[in-house]
Amino acid sequence: MHRRPVSDVRRTDAVLLLVALVWGSSYLSAQTATAALPVLLVLFARYALSALACLGVVAAGRHGPRRWTRDELRAGLLLGVTQAAVLVVETYGVAHTSAANAGLIISLTIVLTPLLDRGGHRGALPVSFFAATGVCVLAIGLLMSGNGFQAPRLGDLLMLGAALIRAAHVALVGRLTTGRAIRPLHLTTVQTLVGTALFLPMAALDLPTLVHADPATWAQLLYLALFCSVFAFLAQTWAVQRTSASRASLLLGTEPVWAVAIGVALGGEHLTPLTGLGAALMVAGTYWGQTVERTHRTAPRPPTPLAPPPRQGLRMPDRVLHDTHDHLIALLDSAGVDYRLIGHEPEGATEAVCALRGHPASEAAKCIVLRVKVDRRTTRHVLAVVPGDRRVDLDAVRALFAARYVGFSDPETAERLARAVPGTVLPFSFDPDLELVADPDVVAQPKLYFNAARLDRSLLISGADYERLAQPRVERIASPAAEPSEPSEPSEPSEPSEPSEPSEPSEPSEPSASASASASASTAV
16 A cells, blocks of 8 residues: 555644644633623633534535434533533633633643543553653643742633543543444534533523624634634544544644744733743643553553453443554554544444445455354354455354354454454454454455444555554455345344254254354444
8 A cells, every 4th residue: 555645644734733723722712702701601602603513514414314313412412511611611711811821721631631531541550641740730830820939810720620620521522432323523513502502591691792792702703613613623533534643642732832822922921931931841741641641551461351241231341442443543553554544424334334435345354253162162262354245154264273163253252352342343353362364355455444443433554564463364264255136234133043052062053154144243344
């Protein structure tokens, strides 16, 4: 696979830097707006304008259903409340401190979030992370000191509270959305509608003031709503799908730098020697903490004993799903592999997701977790990877392992071993109890597509890079291409029941050929 053109990389980086710049400028813009209008009225106007814009974008969407799912509504209602709490404290804080201080103190969220979100970590955070947090705390003390050590300003304390609430909000976003088929735009639309409903009663008496606001104030409100909210969200989503998570976080982490630059250049603010030192320490501390946390989260770890399979009907723990996606991206980044992330509507069925990505099913990697009964006492689990337009040849797998029986693993075991929900299973094994076998036609593909442990995001790499990284056992395990009349694979069919073990050593009967259609219960493409 060819590397992406330099112009594409630079364009993506430029978009991410623009998002960081827009977010950094939001503090001065909010400060200007709250100087002309009450804080609650500013928040209502920002939410209402954002909601109208988001609804317009959803209505204009050409692909996928426009209706909201139950998961999107449930998560959006709760996250709408927490996001409103963040913005109300943050906006009051901006109104009582400098834009530079606001942008710097709110960046403390970067080091507070990992402390609150323990779902994405295994084991304690390194000591160096707490050292970075200490640097940030020292930076806040210097930022609050102004011209000398004194009682902290109300605005600075509010921004500190906003950073803590925002960290809790970010952690909650991960818990409510990871591993679920939630579309970011639809989720954001629900949040803006919830915020509009929350602030309308509190701002109702001041609505005449909003109607008679001058053009400059309206310009600030439109900028906060359309650029700092809707545009920044859409641009960030577009860019993150075209680069690595590490590069995106590095570029978006420049937000406090832009906040200081804009506050000084356009807001007429001044940094004293103490606040200047605090600004430098805050930027250094957050970058350091972010780097330590990301390295700790994505670093390969020795295999650990697996928990028992969850009881029937329970979901995989969110931390496992979160780790699987992050571990894959970290593996690709560390190996320097050329890859492309592709965003699309949540989908796990083979034909449907291939259509969304725009390629033939033969270029997809279909992944199926099999239960291989070698003898009465020995059971092995195999992750079989075949082209998306083919089925797994169970007879070939049985011959390969000299097994008495080969069938599909039950959904709970498949999720536990693959560490992914149905429709998102990767063609990689991150569990020592799951043996990886790939058909030669998979590794021979110049372009290989598969869901990246998420229903709404896929990954494209070359078959050669896949073979080098995953190191599968390459064997002929795919059946011939399906006939046109053969039914397509559903996304979540029921599993076939395993034949009961015979009392004699005779071999149990094999499932019929049609049973292979049900393999998608543990399949990703």
